[in-house]
Amino acid sequence: MPVIVVRTENGFNAFYNTCSHRGGCIVQERQGTCLGKRLICGYHAWTYNLDGELLGVPDSRDFDGLDKSKRGLVKLRCETWGGWIFINAAPDAEPLQQYLGVLPGQMAQFDLDKLSYITSYSYDVACNWKVLMDAFAENYHFVSVHRGSVGLPGPKCAVDHHGTVMSLFKNGHSRNILPWNDGFQPTADVSEETGFSMGMGGIADIPSVGPIPRQFVTAFTAFPNLTTPVYANGFPLLLFWPTGINTSRFEVIWFGLPHGESALPEAWKQKIEAFNFILDEDLTYLPSVQLSAESPAFRSIVLNYQERRIYHAHEQIDRVIGADQIPERLRVQQVLAPFVE
Ligand code: FES
Numbered sequence: 001m002p003v004i005v006v007r008t009e010n011g012f013n014a015f016y017n018t019c020s021h022r023g024g025c026i027v028q029e030r031q032g033t034c035l036g037k038r039l040i041c042g043y044h045a046w047t048y049n050l051d052g053e054l055l056g057v058p059d060s061r062d063f064d065g066l067d068k069s070k071r072g073l074v075k076l077r078c079e080t081w082g083g084w085i086f087i088n089a090a091p092d093a094e095p096l097q098q099y100l101g102v103l104p105g106q107m108a109q110f111d112l113d114k115l116s117y118i119t120s121y122s123y124d125v126a127c128n129w130k131v132l133m134d135a136f137a138e139n140y141h142f143v144s145v146h147r148g149s150v151g152l153p154g155p156k157c158a159v160d161h162h163g164t165v166m167s168l169f170k171n172g173h174s175r176n177i178l179p180w181n182d183g184f185q186p187t188a189d190v191s192e193e194t195g196f197s198m199g200m201g202g203i204a205d206i207p208s209v210g211p212i213p214r215q216f217v218t219a220f221t222a223f224p225n226l227t228t229p230v231y232a233n234g235f236p237l238l239l240f241w242p243t244g245i246n247t248s249r250f251e252v253i254w255f256g257l258p259h260g261e262s263a264l265p266e267a268w269k270q271k272i273e274a275f276n277f278i279l280d281e282d283l284t285y286l287p288s289v290q291l292s293a294e295s296p297a298f299r300s301i302v303l304n305y306q307e308r309r310i311y312h313a314h315e316q317i318d319r320v321i322g323a324d325q326i327p328e329r330l331r332v333q334q335v336l337a338p339f340v341e
């Protein structure tokens, strides 16, 4: 869905990138400056202001009875949290801050307004977005999929997935707190078995971060498609976008304290390289899950206690769709409400 976001004197506006004349694409550039604070359609040059009002129509005498006030751009809901812009196509959705519930409060320790964009990249993955999202909602797969990095079985394993504390929040959001294994130092240790290092040294911590993200691998999930493993010295937003029934785009956007250099500092490169090594382990495996899920042998899913964040999100998917829209045999039984904080 092509969308335009513009900065205005009062904040931001978002519109469908669709001209009210014949649906031409208004903006084709990925980013830029609106000269004269105008948006001009590339097809026949209808002109809109940054509130989406139609101002100018070339040869307007040839449009008999055209009411310009009814031909503005179609707006989308546009709200911000921590310097990030959220677009919502549902005009009646609850306000963003209310929807996010406890997440902004818990993320406030990262002083989001003071962080800078560090870098971003994306992967096209041959699996449904939920296959991708589910893989980032449990640690049960670490000892197998991540045995080459953080999940090496035995005492040298970086993390102790049995010690995970999960919290389920309203609207399908959740939090995951995973302990490092006894004595494992994520800023310095290198696995003797695999040579893997978390590459976390050499980057300044965000001073306001509290003890939990400093001592545990902490991750927040904002339903439906945002997960962020938050490290004290910076973190990636992981976004899971559907691009088809069995394809998705996985976007990774890093934030941290401004580093003041024109190029990415070496310490950041190492941290991101280590993180991407772990991601590659997931992304190499997950397309096979999609293929397998399309097999007639795939009848249903059994989830364990360590996978309850997955169940929580899928309950919410059913609530959003509406149970009456879903065939009974495919419905997720609504059972977790008593455990939602
Ligand atoms: S489609 Fe935009 S001006 Fe014609």
Ligand SMILES: [Fe+2]
Residues within 6 Å of the ligand: 135, 136, 141, 145, 146, 282
């Ligand atoms: Fe993983």
